[in-house]
Amino acid sequence: MSTLAAVAAVLALVVAIPLAVAAALLTRQVRSLRASVAALHEEVEAQAGAPPAVPVTLDIGPRRVITIEILNPLELAASQSRAARLLGGLTPTVITRIVYDQASKQIMETLEDEGVAAEVRVRVGD
Secondary structure, three states: OOHHHHHHHHHHHHHHHHHHHHHHHHHHHHHHHHHHHHHHHHHHHHHOOOOOOOOOOOOOOOOOOOOOOOOOHHHHHHHHOHHHHHHOOOOHHHHHHHHHHHHHHHHHHHHHHOOOOOOOOOOOOO
């Protein structure tokens, strides 16, 4: 065997052995990933009929609050109801309370329709 042929054979082994090892490792990794994907598919199928998990409450910092103040409750009531127009001058506190209660109900219904989980409260004073 000539020196050139011997060098070529050694080079072929130097290149072939790492390639074979890399191919074996890659094949092993692909099999492992396929097994993981199959296990995940089984888990998803098993949980498909299960009730949804309780949502995790994350600490997102200080509590955020949106405040709405109705600046014209008596005028709003008068525009919505003839009885409110007649009673508005006599019992503005009661009319204002009714306006806020109705507004909070409407806001809550709208938020629920949009899928928003929220607490709507009427607070008096501050």
